[in-house]
Amino acid sequence: ADDAGFAGGQKVKHNYQSDVARLRKIVINSLYSHQEIFIRELVSNANDALEKLRLTALTDKGVWNGEPLNITIKAVKDEDGKGGRIIITDTGIGMSPEELTTNLGTLAKSGTSDFLAKAEGQGQDGTGNGNLIGAFGLGFYSSFLVADRVTVASIPPKSAKVPEPAQHVFSSSADDAAFEIFPDPRGNILGRGTEITLFLKSDALEYLETDKIKELIHKHSSFSSSFPVYLFTQRTEEVPDEDDVEEPSISTSTADADTTETPADSESTKVDEDEAIVEDVTEESEKKEPPPPKMKSVVVDEWVQLNAQPPIWTRDSKNISDEEYTSFYNAFFKDFTKPLAWHHFSGDSGDGVSFKAILYLPGQITEEYWQQPLASKSKDIKLMVKRTFITSDLGDHGLPKWASWVKVVVDADDLPLNVSRETLQSNRFLKQLKGIIIKRMIQLFTKIYEEDPEKFREVEGIYGSIFKLGAVEDLKNRDKLAAFTRFTTTQRNETSLDMYLENKKKGQKQIFYLAEMGKKPEELAQSIFVEKLHARGYEVLLLTEPLDEILFGNIRQWKNVPFQDVAKAGLKFGDEEQDLEDEKQEQKRMAEKFKPLLDWLKTEAKDAVRDVVISNRLVKSPCAIVAETGGYTANVQKMMAASNAKGNRGGILHEFAMKAKVLEINPRSPLIEGLLRRVEDLPSEEDEKDLETEEELREVASILIDGALVRSGFEVPNSNLFFSRVDRVLRRSLGVSETAPTDETVKPAPPVDPELPSEEEQYPIMPPLDEEDDGKAKVIIPEHMKKDVSIEMEEIDDDDNPVVQHDEL
Numbered sequence: 001a002d003d004a005g006f007a008g009g010q011k012v013k014h015n016y017q018s019d020v021a022r023l024r025k026i027v028i029n030s031l032y033s034h035q036e037i038f039i040r041e042l043v044s045n046a047n048d049a050l051e052k053l054r055l056t057a058l059t060d061k062g063v064w065n066g067e068p069l070n071i072t073i074k075a076v077k078d079e080d081g082k083g084g085r086i087i088i089t090d091t092g093i094g095m096s097p098e099e100l101t102t103n104l105g106t107l108a109k110s111g112t113s114d115f116l117a118k119a120e121g122q123g124q125d126g127t128g129n130g131n132l133i134g135a136f137g138l139g140f141y142s143s144f145l146v147a148d149r150v151t152v153a154s155i156p157p158k159s160a161k162v163p164e165p166a167q168h169v170f171s172s173s174a175d176d177a178a179f180e181i182f183p184d185p186r187g188n189i190l191g192r193g194t195e196i197t198l199f200l201k202s203d204a205l206e207y208l209e210t211d212k213i214k215e216l217i218h219k220h221s222s223f224s225s226s227f228p229v230y231l232f233t234q235r236t237e238e239v240p241d242e243d244d245v246e247e248p249s250i251s252t253s254t255a256d257a258d259t260t261e262t263p264a265d266s267e268s269t270k271v272d273e274d275e276a277i278v279e280d281v282t283e284e285s286e287k288k289e290p291p292p293p294k295m296k297s298v299v300v301d302e303w304v305q306l307n308a309q310p311p312i313w314t315r316d317s318k319n320i321s322d323e324e325y326t327s328f329y330n331a332f333f334k335d336f337t338k339p340l341a342w343h344h345f346s347g348d349s350g351d352g353v354s355f356k357a358i359l360y361l362p363g364q365i366t367e368e369y370w371q372q373p374l375a376s377k378s379k380d381i382k383l384m385v386k387r388t389f390i391t392s393d394l395g396d397h398g399l400p401k402w403a404s405w406v407k408v409v410v411d412a413d414d415l416p417l418n419v420s421r422e423t424l425q426s427n428r429f430l431k432q433l434k435g436i437i438i439k440r441m442i443q444l445f446t447k448i449y450e451e452d453p454e455k456f457r458e459v460e461g462i463y464g465s466i467f468k469l470g471a472v473e474d475l476k477n478r479d480k481l482a483a484f485t486r487f488t489t490t491q492r493n494e495t496s497l498d499m500y501l502e503n504k505k506k507g508q509k510q511i512f513y514l515a516e517m518g519k520k521p522e523e524l525a526q527s528i529f530v531e532k533l534h535a536r537g538y539e540v541l542l543l544t545e546p547l548d549e550i551l552f553g554n555i556r557q558w559k560n561v562p563f564q565d566v567a568k569a570g571l572k573f574g575d576e577e578q579d580l581e582d583e584k585q586e587q588k589r590m591a592e593k594f595k596p597l598l599d600w601l602k603t604e605a606k607d608a609v610r611d612v613v614i615s616n617r618l619v620k621s622p623c624a625i626v627a628e629t630g631g632y633t634a635n636v637q638k639m640m641a642a643s644n645a646k647g648n649r650g651g652i653l654h655e656f657a658m659k660a661k662v663l664e665i666n667p668r669s670p671l672i673e674g675l676l677r678r679v680e681d682l683p684s685e686e687d688e689k690d691l692e693t694e695e696e697l698r699e700v701a702s703i704l705i706d707g708a709l710v711r712s713g714f715e716v717p718n719s720n721l722f723f724s725r726v727d728r729v730l731r732r733s734l735g736v737s738e739t740a741p742t743d744e745t746v747k748p749a750p751p752v753d754p755e756l757p758s759e760e761e762q763y764p765i766m767p768p769l770d771e772e773d774d775g776k777a778k779v780i781i782p783e784h785m786k787k788d789v790s791i792e793m794e795e796i797d798d799d800d801n802p803v804v805q806h807d808e809l
């Protein structure tokens with residue numbers, strides 16, 4: 001019943017989905033230099049189909065009763081007039097006619113359109129596309145790199161729904177916008193599985209050579225199938241010739257071999273690849289007695305296994321080259337970039353399950369990883385049991401987000417092979433796997449860290465943010481991961497927390513940092529919060545990634561030295577005690593001297609800050625706004641605004657945190673001294689009050705406070721008010737009357753008129769085109785403006801080139 005639409009051998013024509021048409025076009029036109037990847041893609045599809053069959057058979061015994069699972073490749077030269085072709089056959093899950101239509105005629109892959117846009121943008125030469133192909137995998141469509149026609153014959157296994165499936169063919173030419181599906185006129189010759197026939201383009205006939213195919217499989221696919229891959233070869237063999245006694249020296253097995261060639265023509269043994277061997281019999285052998293048995297060459301057909309090596313993870317790492325590790329990675333994980341490092345190990349789960357594994361650190365973390373903060377499922381832990389792939393879905397036992405990018409193959413020795421996914425979930429080994437992988441992964445990072453600083457720099461470039469995320473997420477490994485992180489400081493780049501501590505000053509009891517996400521470290525280094533620290537020679541970590549402040553908030557201290565946000569209260573240099581007496585005296589003196597200003601500012605700034613104090617962190621700047629321990633720094637305030645976090649906003653805690661700021665003034669700043677003098681000059685007696693001067697001073701203070709907010713990274717609460725104050729101060733400094741009004745009169749709009757235009761007087765949308773439109777670009781001036789406006793344009797000749805006027809010299 002399922003095959004109803006295809007009954008009677010009729011061909012059904014389908015149009016490709018538009019994305020397929022685009023993809024095929026890219027494949028055919030622009031990826032020419034990557035022609036040879038077709039074989040890797042098709043072998044990998046065949047492998048997937050075999051794997052699918054084996055997995056289905058775990059629950060549905062009927063689909064497979066133990067016949068061999070393999071992939072065969074056969075090259076057929078154009079001897080029958082049908083064209084040179086490569087036939088790749090697998091005994092995998094196969095496809096019904098409907099599946100042929102959807103799987104090969106549509107693209108279900110996410111991100112396809114993005115990929116297509118990128119690939120199309122990269123031009124036609126295909127040179128820049130190598131990585132794109134790697135990242136995407138062109139799959140079946142890569143066939144059209146080498147073939148101008150492709151047929152796919154396929155038959156699914158018997159099922160309850162379709163007890164007697166029929167073999168169908170998908171057929172398409174490279175330049176067709178459509179493909180055909182029809183019942184295979186040869187009948188059900190496959191039994192089960194898929195046979196892909198590539199009719200090679202005339203410029204791709206080199207792929208008919210078995211040596212070429214061997215080379216490609218070796219290069220790209222020796223690891224992409226866990227099933228045997230066989231190549232059809234023909235070998236010539238010498239056998240005693242019983243029929244022919246006349247011509248002992250030459251014998252050929254093929255009818256059209258060049259039999260005219262005699263020993264005299266060839267000086268030594270000559271091998272003609274495609275034909276038969278022409279044996280040259282030497283004088284010496286002729287003399288021998290008894291005469292040699294008469295021989296003839298026969299062609300022996302043979303299926304040679306191309307991937308006879310045991311799987312790489314089962315081998316001794318001493319005998320595996322870096323190239324092998326890399327090409328295994330490429331083929332197995334379908335990631336065609338170079339892995340950064342790997343670790344090949346074996347182990348024992350502790351309760352009897354022994355396993356072998358290879359763990360890879362990819363050479364890049366995809367954008368997708370960071371774009372999907374919640375998608376934490378690891379896809380690339382491939383669990384095998386006795387060399388057979390079982391699953392890459394570890395369910396609840398998957399790795400946490402920070403580690404979910406790692407690529408691992410694990411082959412366990414003695415898990416029950418027919419475990420269903422449900423029972424697998426409760427397996428002890430699986431539960432332990434996560435811990436084993438993370439431990440080994442950190443070991444690998446540590447090894448690079450300790451043994452190869454150059455390489456670790458590369459690691460840090462790729463995994464820097466991962467370490468931070470890990471240190472936040474993974475309590476158990478926090479210290480190890482945080483030790484890998486690197487920061488820019490006021491003194492150098494790439495400083496680890498340990499390096500920072502090695503460089504701390506005598507008495508220093510805090511690790512200083514300043515955080516503002518999105519800023520460049522150079523900009524942060526200019527902040528008023530680090531000016532004194534820097535001037536005195538203290539190192540300050542400059543944090544610019546959103547994760548940084550979260551990380552520091554989580555770990556709080558390193559080797560028992562607490563972190564100190566230098567934009568917050570509580571900053572201590574650590575050498576205050578040395579000149580304690582002097583310092584204390586000085587502070588006391590300053591506090592007394594500036595008391596009138598501090599008191600006055602406290603009332604002026606009461607909306608913005610909780611307190612006003614004399615600063616010990618400023619050098620040049622007159623003042624700064626510092627967050628108190630429980631308060632929000634500018635960075636946190638920005639993050640909250642950016643994430644639009646509702647949370648506590650409006651609550652008492654939020655209110656408190658917003659206001660938990662202190663205005664610090666620099667007693668050595670002339671501006672502050674000037675302000676102090678003016679405040680001291682204010683008459684204190686009620687009747688002597690000079691309201692105007694007081695207002696002026698208030699304005700100055702308000703600008704100073706707003707300025708301090710901005711310098712400290714905060715925003716001015718009311719920028720209109722701020723600028724109208726600045727305007728008044730400017731007027732004063734320019735000697736312009738502060739009260740002189742600006743003429744604000746404007747012409748009002750005419751009265752309301754709801755009437756709509758009639759058909760004739762329709763308001764012009766576009767100016768009418770010139771009668772003699774010559775099709776060239778020009779500036780059109782509306783009728784009513786013509787008397788006021790004139791435009792001079794360059795004169796342009798017939799070829800659209802500007803006519804250059806040469807001035808007479």
Ligand SMILES: Nc1ncnc2c1ncn2[C@@H]1O[C@H](COP(=O)(O)OP(=O)(O)OP(=O)(O)O)[C@@H](O)[C@H]1O
Pocket residue numbers: 041045046049090092093094095103104136137138139140141194
């Ligand atoms: N040999 C095959 N046997 C059974 N099904 C196949 C075979 N080759 C392809 N298919 C089906 O056609 C679909 C499309 O194949 P294609 O190679 O274009 O993409 P893919 O394999 O899904 O992705 P990728 O190549 O990136 O792994 C496959 O998902 C599979 O369902």
